Amino acid sequence: MAPQAPDSAVKDDLLDDLTPQEQAELVERELKINLRGIISNLRNLDWSKVVWRNLIMFALLHIYSVYGLYLALFHAKWRTIFFSVVLYFMAALGITMGAHRLWSHRSFKARTPLRVVLALFQTIAFQNDIYEWARDHRVHHKYSETDADPHNARRGFFFSHMGWLMYRKHPDVIAKGKGLDLSDLENDPVVMLQRKYYLPAVVTACFVLPTAIPCIYWGEHVVTALMVAGFLRYTIVLHITWFVNSLAHWVGNKPYDKSIYPSQNSVVAYLALGEGWHNYHHVFPWDYRTAELGGLVNYNITCLVIDFCAKIGQAYDLRTVTPEMIGRRVTRTGDGTYASMTQKAK
Numbered sequence: 267m268a269p270q271a272p273d274s275a276v277k278d279d280l281l282d283d284l285t286p287q288e289q290a291e292l293v294e295r296e297l298k299i300n301l302r303g304i305i306s307n308l309r310n311l312d313w314s315k316v317v318w319r320n321l322i323m324f325a326l327l328h329i330y331s332v333y334g335l336y337l338a339l340f341h342a343k344w345r346t347i348f349f350s351v352v353l354y355f356m357a358a359l360g361i362t363m364g365a366h367r368l369w370s371h372r373s374f375k376a377r378t379p380l381r382v383v384l385a386l387f388q389t390i391a392f393q394n395d396i397y398e399w400a401r402d403h404r405v406h407h408k409y410s411e412t413d414a415d416p417h418n419a420r421r422g423f424f425f426s427h428m429g430w431l432m433y434r435k436h437p438d439v440i441a442k443g444k445g446l447d448l449s450d451l452e453n454d455p456v457v458m459l460q461r462k463y464y465l466p467a468v469v470t471a472c473f474v475l476p477t478a479i480p481c482i483y484w485g486e487h488v489v490t491a492l493m494v495a496g497f498l499r500y501t502i503v504l505h506i507t508w509f510v511n512s513l514a515h516w517v518g519n520k521p522y523d524k525s526i527y528p529s530q531n532s533v534v535a536y537l538a539l540g541e542g543w544h545n546y547h548h549v550f551p552w553d554y555r556t557a558e559l560g561g562l563v564n565y566n567i568t569c570l571v572i573d574f575c576a577k578i579g580q581a582y583d584l585r586t587v588t589p590e591m592i593g594r595r596v597t598r599t600g601d602g603t604y605a606s607m608t609q610k611a612k
């Protein structure tokens with residue numbers, strides 16, 4: 267299946283619905299903490315749509331992670347900390363390079379050994395199986411900021427960050443998700459094998475092995491290993507991934523298209539191995555770099571790893587965008603910050 271180019275018909279419909287003031291806000295927004303707004307949102311929330319099981323699980327996960335942070339600071343062995351950082355990189359790459367750039371967008375092709383490694387890394391991250399992750403992400407791109415977008419940023423920062431996982435899906439998300447062609451995923455045996463054995467695989471990769479390895483190899487206490495390399499590391503990777511849908515849809519420049527929410531956010535790029543250049547990514551989603559500038563200039567670790575895999579023959583058919591095409595788009599729809607942004611990068 268071809269990666270989805272921005273669907274101009276959908277976006278135009280979307281903008282037509284807006285008042286001039288809302289359109290202005292879409293272009294010029296900043297993140298404001300509005301306590302009154304938060305309280306009134308909570309009062310008006312349809313509580314019958316809250317998925318209590320997920321809410322309780324996330325609450326417990328965060329309690330364990332705070333305890334994990336205390337253990338990491340005062341009790342854990344340095345090897346456990348180092349091991350947790352390695353797991354963070356593996357899980358993050360499983361998402362950015364695997365679920366996102368390879369399987370959701372088909373921005374490059376990968377040979378079976380690399381696909382197997384990426385599927386294992388993606389399992390460590392425990393963010394639903396690849397098939398489901400890619401389906402939700404394709405719907406997000408195709409119907410950004412509409413009811414069919416699973417983490418529609420118009421519903422607020424918290425909803426786009428993690429609230430969407432604790433609230434029943436909007437019927438449009440399910441309907442539009444069913445309308446997508448996912449045959450490329452269905453024809454990938456690595457994706458379908460992971461989906462078939464997802465539950466035992468995810469428990470083993472995300473919690474059992476991260477606990478067992480520090481206990482067996484350097485005598486870490488079992489509770490410390492589980493809380494630090496398991497829960498704390500898991501929570502950190504979750505929030506970093508969620509920042510792409512929240513912060514990078516709320517804060518940052520829009521040098522490529524000022525009419526959309528996704529923005530260039532360097533903080534998210536640093537944390538998420540190069541995924542924060544989100545204005546570019548939503549305009550050119552098939553580019554394997556997810557940014558105009560790959561490599562170290564944009565702290566685009568994922569791009570460097572894909573380049574390395576291409577050198578050793580595991581990745582191929584890497585897709586990009588020509589500078590002319592980028593230039594035309596910048597002139598036509600950019601917010602005017604392109605020149606200063608590229609000067610800073612040099």
Ligand SMILES: [Zn+2]
Binds near residue numbers: 544
């Ligand atoms: Zn997005």
Ligand SMILES: [Zn+2]
Binds near residue numbers: 366371403407547551
């Ligand atoms: Zn994407």
